[in-house]
Amino acid sequence: xxxxxxxxxxxxxxxxxxxxxxxxxxxxxxxxxxxxxxxxxxxxxxxxxxxxxxxxxxxxxxxxxxxxxxxxxxxxxxxxxxxxxxxxxxxxxxxxxxxxxxxxxxxxxxxxxxxxxxxxxxxxxxxxxxxxxxxxxxxxxxxxxxxxxxxxxxxxxxxxxxxxxxxxxxxxxxxxxxxxxxxxxxxxxxxxxxxxxxxxxxxxxxxxxxxxxxxxxxxxxxxxxxxxxxxxxxxxxxxxxxxxxxxxxxxxxxxxxxxxxxxxxxxxxxxxxxxxxxxxxxxxxxxxxxxxxxxxxxxxxxxxxxxxxxxxxxxxxxxxxxxxxxxxxxxxxxxxxxxxxxxxxxxxxxxxxxxxxxxxxxxxx
Amino acid sequence: xxxxxxxxxxxxxxxxxxxxxxxxxxxxxxxxxxxxxxxxxxxxxxxxxxxxxxxxxxxxxxxxxxxxxxxxxxxxxxxxxxxxxxxxxxxxxxxxxxxxxxxxxxxxxxxxxxxxxxxxxxxxxxxxxxxxxxxxxxxxxxxxxxxxxxxxxxxxxxxxxxxxxxxxxxxxxxxxxxxxxxxxxxxxxxxxxxxxxxxxxxxxxxxxxxxxxxxxxxxxxxxxxxxxxxxxxxxxxxxxxxxxxxxxxxxxxxxxxxxxxxxxxxxxxxxxxxxxxxxxxxxxxxxxxxxxxxxxxxxxxxxxxxxxxxxxxxxxxxxxxxxxxxxxxxxxxxxxxxxxxxxxxxxxxxxxxxxxxxxxxxxxxxxxxxxxxxxxxxxxxxxxxxxxxxxxxxxxxxxxxxxxxxxxxxxxxxxxxxxxxxxxxxxxxxxxxxxxxxxxxxxxxxxxxxxxxxxxxxxxxxxxxxxxxxxxxxxxxxxxxxxxxxxxxxxxxxxxxxxxxxxxxxxxxxxxxxxxxxxxxxxxxxxxxxxxxxxxxxxxxxxxxxxxxxxxxxxxxxxxxxxxxxxxxxxxxxxxxxxxxxxxxxxxxxxxxxxxxxxxxxxxxxxxxxxxxxxxxxxx
Numbered sequence: 014x015x016x017x018x019x020x021x022x023x024x025x026x027x028x029x030x031x032x033x034x035x036x037x038x039x040x041x042x043x044x045x046x047x048x049x050x051x052x053x054x055x056x057x058x059x060x061x062x063x064x065x066x067x068x069x070x071x072x073x074x075x076x077x078x079x080x081x082x083x084x085x086x087x088x089x090x091x092x093x094x095x096x097x098x099x100x101x102x103x104x105x106x107x108x109x110x111x112x113x114x115x116x117x118x119x120x121x122x123x124x125x126x127x128x129x130x131x132x133x134x135x136x137x138x139x140x141x142x143x144x145x146x147x148x149x150x151x152x153x154x155x156x157x158x159x160x161x162x163x164x165x166x167x168x169x170x171x172x173x174x175x176x177x178x179x180x181x182x183x184x185x186x187x188x189x190x191x192x193x194x195x196x197x198x199x200x201x202x203x204x205x206x207x208x209x210x211x212x213x214x215x216x217x218x219x220x221x222x223x224x225x226x227x228x229x230x231x232x233x234x235x236x237x238x239x240x241x242x243x244x245x246x247x248x249x250x251x252x253x254x255x256x257x258x259x260x261x262x263x264x265x266x267x268x269x270x271x272x273x274x275x276x277x278x279x280x281x282x283x284x285x286x287x288x289x290x291x292x293x294x295x296x297x298x299x300x301x302x303x304x305x306x307x308x309x310x311x312x313x314x315x316x317x318x319x320x321x322x323x324x325x326x327x328x329x330x331x332x333x334x335x336x337x338x339x340x341x342x343x344x345x346x347x348x349x350x351x352x353x354x355x356x357x358x359x360x361x362x363x364x365x366x367x368x369x370x371x372x373x374x375x376x377x378x
Numbered sequence: 379x380x381x382x383x384x385x386x387x388x389x390x391x392x393x394x395x396x397x398x399x400x401x402x403x404x405x406x407x408x409x410x411x412x413x414x415x416x417x418x419x420x421x422x423x424x425x426x427x428x429x430x431x432x433x434x435x436x437x438x439x440x441x442x443x444x445x446x447x448x449x450x451x452x453x454x455x456x457x458x459x460x461x462x463x464x465x466x467x468x469x470x471x472x473x474x475x476x477x478x479x480x481x482x483x484x485x486x487x488x489x490x491x492x493x494x495x496x497x498x499x500x501x502x503x504x505x506x507x508x509x510x511x512x513x514x515x516x517x518x519x520x521x522x523x524x525x526x527x528x529x530x531x532x533x534x535x536x537x538x539x540x541x542x543x544x545x546x547x548x549x550x551x552x553x554x555x556x557x558x559x560x561x562x563x564x565x566x567x568x569x570x571x572x573x574x575x576x577x578x579x580x581x582x583x584x585x586x587x588x589x590x591x592x593x594x595x596x597x598x599x600x601x602x603x604x605x606x607x608x609x610x611x612x613x614x615x616x617x618x619x620x621x622x623x624x625x626x627x628x629x630x631x632x633x634x635x636x637x638x639x640x641x642x643x644x645x646x647x648x649x650x651x652x653x654x655x656x657x658x659x660x661x662x663x664x665x666x667x668x669x670x671x672x673x674x675x676x677x678x679x680x681x682x683x684x685x686x687x688x689x690x691x692x693x694x695x696x697x698x699x700x701x702x703x704x705x706x707x708x709x710x711x712x713x714x715x716x717x718x719x720x721x722x723x724x725x726x727x728x729x730x731x732x733x734x735x736x737x738x739x740x741x742x743x744x745x746x747x748x749x750x751x752x753x754x755x756x757x758x759x760x761x762x763x764x765x766x767x768x769x770x771x772x773x774x775x776x777x778x779x780x781x782x783x784x785x786x787x788x789x790x791x792x793x794x795x796x797x798x799x800x801x802x803x804x805x806x807x808x809x810x811x812x813x814x815x816x817x818x819x820x821x822x823x824x825x826x827x828x829x830x831x832x833x834x835x836x837x838x839x840x841x842x843x844x845x846x847x848x849x850x851x852x853x854x855x856x857x858x859x860x861x862x863x864x865x866x867x868x869x870x871x872x873x874x875x876x877x878x879x880x881x882x883x884x885x886x887x888x889x890x891x892x893x894x895x896x897x898x899x900x901x902x903x904x905x906x907x908x909x910x911x912x913x914x915x916x917x918x919x920x921x922x923x924x925x926x927x928x929x930x931x932x933x934x935x936x937x938x939x940x941x942x943x944x945x946x947x948x949x950x951x952x953x954x955x956x957x958x959x960x961x962x963x964x965x966x967x968x969x970x971x972x973x974x975x976x977x978x979x980x981x982x983x984x985x986x987x988x989x990x991x992x993x994x995x996x997x998x
Contacts, residue, residue, distance in 0.1 A: 145390070189394055245431065247417040248424025261432045266601040286417040290410060297406045303397055308395045316391075320398075331405055338412050 024073075024372035027302055028068075031350065031365050032197045034295050035064045035358075038276065038351035044258045045271045046353075063355045067362025074366030075373060082367075083140070083314050086133035090159070096123035106169075123280055124175045125360040127163045127243040129367075131179055132186070132321030134159055139190040140314035147191035148164045150199055156187065173219050174346040178328055185324035186317060223342045239275070242267050243258050244339050247281040254285030272353040274345055277337045293334075299373040300327050306372045315371040322364040329361075391505035421626050430861075433609065434503055434599050437570065441536035443617030445550060445580070447626040448652070452541055454550055459537035460517040463505035464494070467604040468529030478527060483509045484739035502788065503599045505531060518559060526608040538668040542626075545633040548658040548689035549624070549789075549851070551579025568592060577667070579689065579789050580620070580851070587855055587863075590617040618863060621854040625653035632657055632959075635974040640962040641941075642690035644834035644849075645978050648953045651847030651869060653787075653836070655957075656831070658690040662917025684962075696829040696960050699914030700755045700898075700967065701945045702776070702822025704840060704884050706764045707748060709775040711880035715766045718748045718883040724758035728817070735761050735817050738915075752887025755898045755913060756820050761970050764820025769811055772819060773799040778874045779836045779846060781828050786848040795832050798825035823917060833958035837945040839874065841910070841953035843881040846872045888912055889950050899944070901972030907983050908950040911975065912941030913967030939963035944971030948979050955982050 037349055043057040096114065104113055113120040138156055160183045168176040192200070212220070225237045246262035255261065260282035262268045269277050281289050303323030310316040326349050333348040335341035347357040416424065445454040462483060465493065471476055476490045483490070485495045490508050497506025509516075517532055524530060538553060540546070554577040565586060566575065575589065576582040593614030598606045625645075632643045632655050645654040660682070666675055679687050688694065710716045726742035728735045737743065739758040743750065751759035751924030764772060782797040783998075798819060800811040818824035831849060839846045848871040855864040888910035891899035897913035917940050942964030947956040957975045 107926060168789035189398065191390065191394070207381075223883075244416060245424050245427045247413070248420050250417050251421045251425065262428055265432050265598070265606070267428075267431050281413070281417065284709070286413055289413050289417070293406055293410055293413075297403060300402045300406075304395055304399050308392070327402055327405075331409070334409050338409070338416060340409070340412055 018376060019075075019373050022373045022376060024306070024369045027299075027306070027365065027369055027372060028071075030299050030302065031297065031362075032064075032068070032085070034299065035242075035294065035350040037280075037295075038348075039064065039274055040257075041280045041283075041351065042272055042353055044260070044283060045222075045263055045276060047258060047264070056095055056192050056267075059347045059355075060083060060353050060358065063358040064306075067358050067365075070239070070359065071362045071366030071369060075370050078316060078374060079318060079367060079370040080312070081135055082318075083137050086130070086137045090130045093123055093126050094162060097127065097163060099123075101166060101169060112172055120356075122356045124163075124167045124170065124172055125356045126165065128175070128178055128325055129360065129363055131159065131163065132182060132318065132325060132364075135183060135186050136314050136317035136321050138341070139186060139317045140312065143313060144191065147193045148187070148196060149193050150196045153187070156183065159183075171216055172218070172345075173215070174332070174344040177344065178325070178332075179345065181328040181332075182321060182325050185328070186321050189317070189320050189324075222344070225343065239269050239343055240336075240339055242269065243275050243278040243337050246278040247338055250282040250285040250289075252286045254283045254288055256283075257283055257290065259283060274333065274343075274347060274352060276352045277334060277339055277348050280351075281337075296330050303327075303368055306368050306375075309375040311375050321369045322368050325364055326361070393465045397429070399983070419708075426744065430598075432598050434501065434597055436504065436595040436597060438593030438595055438611075438614040439535050439573075440592050440614035440762050442538060442553075442581075442590060443588040443619050443858070445588075445618060447619045447624045448622065448654075449625070450621065451626045453546055453622070453624070453626065455539045455541060455696075456536040457539040458534045459511040460514070461507045461533045461535060462509040462512055462517070462520055463507045463531055463533050464497075465505050465529045465531060466498075466502055467602075470528065475527060478523075479508060479520075479530065482523065483512065483526075485509065492493075502602060502604060503597060505533065506553065507533070508536075511537060513519065538664070540664050540668075542629070542633075544661040544663050545629060545657060546624070547661045547664045548691070549579055549622075549656055550661065550664065551581035551583075551789075552577055552662075552664040553581055554667055554672065574668070580622075582788055583962070584852075586794060587620060588617045590858075591615040604759060614678075616858040618858065619856045620852065621856070623654065623850050623853045623866070624656070625649070625654045625982065625985065627981045627985040628655040628978050629657060631977040632656075632974060633975035636961075639970070640684045641691075641960045641964065641971075642694055642830040643959045643974055643978065644691050644831050645955055645957045646838045646847065646849060648838040648841040648845075648847070648947060648956045650677070650850065651835075651871070652850045652853065654955060654982065656691050656851075658688065658692075658694070660684050660686045662686045669898070677758060689789070689791060690962075691830045692787060693790060694960065694962075695793055695795065695826075695856045696827060696830070696941050696943065697826055697916035698781075698822035698833060699826045699916040699941075699943055700757075700821060701833060701836075701912050701943050701958075702826060702828075703752065703755070703760045703820070704836075704888075704912065705775045705779065705781075706760050706767060706772060706820050707884060707887070708876050708880055709767050709771050710763045711748075711883060712775075712876050713771060715765060716763055717880070718886075718958075721745045721747050722751075722762055724756050726758070728758045728761040730761075730765070730814055730817055733814050733817075735814075747890045748883055749887045749890050752884070752912065753890035753894055753897050755891070760820045761817045761961055765813060765816055770799050770801075773797045773802070775934060776826075779839055779902040780872075781832050781836060785831050785835050787831055788851055792831070793829050794825040795829055796825055822914060830958050830960045833943070833945055833960075834956055837947055838953075838956040840881070840884055841947035841956050843878070844874045844876060846874060885910055885950055888946075892946070898968050899946070899972060900966050902944065902946050902976040904948070904976065904980060904983070906977070907948050909946055909948040909976075909979060910950045910953075911944060911946030911972070913972060914945070915965070915967045916941040916943060918963070921994045936963050939965055941965045942970035944968070944975045946979060948983070955979060 039057050039060050042060050046056040064376050100114055106124050112122050112124060135156060160179060164179050225240060242262060246268050260279055263271045263279040263281050268275055268278055300323055302321060307316045307319035310319055329346055329349045332341060332344060332346045347354055349361040423502055443454040444452060447453055476487050480487045493508050494506055500506060512612055519534060520530060553574040556566055556569050556573050556575045561569060576585040581588060591614065592614040594686045596610040597608050600606055628645050636659050640659050642658045644656050647654055662679055699792040717886040724737055724743040724746050726737050726740055743754055743756040746759045747758050779793050783794050784792040803809055803811050815824055819826055835847060835849065850866055850867055853866050854862060856862050889908060891897040892902050892909045892911045898913045902909050919938050942961040944959045944967050947953045957978050959971040961970040
């Protein structure tokens with residue numbers, strides 16, 4: 014069953030890049046969480062465990078041909094919708110949001126799976142129908158329904174970050190699939206109008222985050238606190254940084270959520286502009302490599318799959334970094350491979366597995 | 379499905395892949411630029427904010443400068459006061475801790491709870507004081523059990539220590555918490571609410587010298603304000619050492635001689651104007667203020683009818699009584715109204731119009747010259763001389779001696795005194811001056827009012843034959859390392875002119891008063907030093923009738939008893955020291971005020987070459 018070519022063509026570059034980034038992330042986590050409660054397993058160890066399991070899952074994913082996934086994409090999509098519905102009825106509530114299904118050892122988050130499933134189902138649609146002149150509005154009803162249904166379920170949890178991720182991923186894949194110019198303009202206008210209308214449906218805390226982004230100093234101890242402290246951490250890092258484990262903003266707890274959403278701030282404070290630039294280059298390499306994988310893909314489904322996973326990574330990186338350095342409102346989006354969290358790590362590694370799968374089967378035809 | 383189509387070669391797909399790559403790179407470039415802006419361009423701003431985030435400045439109390447007497451004997455020092463405080467960040471079980479502490483501190487839990495609540499408005503890195511100025515025994519007990527008292531620490535603050543137990547209270551003054559109004563003034567820059575500053579007398583007048591410079595302790599705190607570690611310490615600098623002109627010996631002698639009586643005493647060096655002793659009775663305990671006076675204690679001090687807070691040496695106004703007679707004599711001698719040998723008759727009273735003015739001696743002094751008049755304090759002699767001199771000439775002399783103006787003593791609150799004249803009366807009361815008032819003024823009664831320090835300056839001018847001195851209190855100021863900042867220079871305020879034989883006539887009279895038989899001032903007599911002195915007995919209320927006069931003085935209610943005065947200087951051939959004593963309601967100058975003056979003179983001369991008195995005391 015196992016083809017020798019699969020081993021020869023295994024995408025070592027991708028795996029090593031991912032491991033390097035995740036390694037830096039774990040090291041950063043070690044610094045960010047020093048002195049925290051000793052009673053449980055340290056965060057960096059747990060994260061290492063998640064990384065290990067993620068690699069195993071990614072390798073398992075590589076074992077079977079991604080093309081089989083095309084057939085499973087619709088059932089998987091429907092199953093995920095079912096789970097999202099289940100969550101909205103029976104889900105575990107934490108911090109004012111209902112996002113989780115308690116699996117005992119692990120709080121499972123269907124909205125994360127929704128991203129991957131959406132990529133699969135869109136890759137199937139866009140891979141099947143190649144329109145040389147691009148999509149028209151009339152051709153988009155199915156992708157629209159596929160996007161909007163989970164979007165609505167997730168935004169009601171409420172989880173604006175993940176919901177927006179779905180939109181960004183779908184929009185990127187659609188752009189890649191190609192749109193007629195008139196359709197592009199129409200969608201742009203519609204998007205603007207929907208965002209405008211959407212403002213009034215936002216929760217207060219979500220509105221506050223956006224207003225805070227526009228002027229964080231208006232409420233420095235309240236809603237502006239996160240972003241101000243993060244900017245102080247990043248800015249005071251300077252060119253060379255304050256040194257590993259020596260960031261005062263993070264070590265003295267001025268930085269909130271420094272092991273999850275603001276993990277990059279810790280890194281920026283301790284490693285400075287030089288470290289940040291290297292990290293950015295690493296992430297950029299990952300993205301460009303993902304696009305390269307798409308380019309080399311053996312078929313359209315594989316290409317869209319690769320594009321979908323790459324845009325997912327891209328948007329997570331950009332939204333998280335943009336938030337941390339004050340370019341975007343605070344939206345709870347983790348930095349892939351960097352922020353602590355099993356769900357994020359597993360989602361990312363499943364995506365990486367899919368990329369490797371596409372990559373190693375590029376010469377299979 | 380499309381197995382043989384190399385669709386990837388389609389230029390449109392290739393172009394889109396390329397555009398996606400470029401777009402991704404551009405977005406990353408934007409992120410990099412933003413990082414450049416934050417970390418390179420705004421680096422200084424964010425570094426400053428990050429430093430401010432994590433550091434707090436704790437101030438370290440500076441000990442106030444010690445105060446010494448003229449020979450370097452400590453009068454006011456600082457002692458360490460132990461404060462039991464609690465670092466809130468280290469407390470896990472507050473109730474249990476306070477319960478235990480209450481046992482050690484010998485207080486109840488409710489008090490501790492209240493202090494805890496008061497301290498909770500402090501930032502968390504500042505310890506909450508639960509008991510201030512705790513005894514050494516309690517402190518040691520707390521330290522021994524520190525393992526059972528997590529978070530409890532002993533802080534040490536410098537607190538004013540008054541070694542003379544209040545004898546110098548009016549001179550040194552007291553401390554109090556700095557007020558909001560004071561904090562807004564330049565003088566109190568760098569102070570915080572809760573700091574103690576001088577509120578009266580020297581402590582206030584020399585506040586900038588006495589106050590040290592507070593130290594700083596820069597500490598690192600975390601986001602909850604918990605103290606993590608000290609970063610930098612700038613030690614506090616103690617205040618300057620202030621050396622007074624006071625002689626501890628003379629001051630103590632006056633203090634002991636005064637006993638429980640009310641009044642004031644001043645001793646001056648007649649050559650320099652240095653104040654050798656200055657005290658006011660009754661006194662108060664300045665230590666009450668050093669630890670924050672309770673309002674109950676404060677009202678008690680304010681309500682006390684003997685006015686313990688008033689410095690009577692500077693602001694107590696008294697009729698000079700017979701101590702004023704020297705002014706009359708000097709004026710009359712200068713004007714040629716009398717000569718020293720001229721004899722006047724005293725038959726016990728003097729009549730002017732319908733009024734009869736009595737001499738203190740019922741039978742009269744008989745034939746009396748100036749020396750005898752001063753020696754025996756004959757009132758009738760001075761009634762006659764004063765009347766001839768006239769009130770305006772008399773008040774001119776008194777003014778020349780500085781009795782109508784503050785002496786310029788460097789403490790606030792000095793009173794001017796009252797020296798009446800015809801002009802003064804018409805301005806003040808819009809009434810003409812009556813001859814009878816001149817008679818009364820001639821024995822220092824009536825409108826005439828002076829302060830004890832004015833009397834001392836007057837006496838010094840009599841001793842040195844015409845130098846009206848400005849009293850000095852600071853001998854030297856040194857910084858804490860011993861560098862001299864200020865050294866007092868000898869200062870003569872003003873010289874007044876009287877004929878030399880006039881000065882000598884006064885000298886003779888006052889020496890006779892102390893040293894000859896029938897002298898009224900013999901209570902100031904010293905064996906080996908020649909003292910010149912004069913008594914005074916100032917009536918507080920005008921006598922109504924002879925019968926009242928007859929009444930035994932002991933039966934007169936305290937507040938109606940006469941004030942006793944005494945002025946003296948010595949040695950007479952080359953005077954060094956002048957003293958003025960007022961004992962409120964002390965009855966007779968000779969018996970009540972004289973011994974105090976004598977004790978001061980005695981201690982001054984005994985202590986002269988060496989501190990004989992202390993050695994003798996130890997021997998006994």
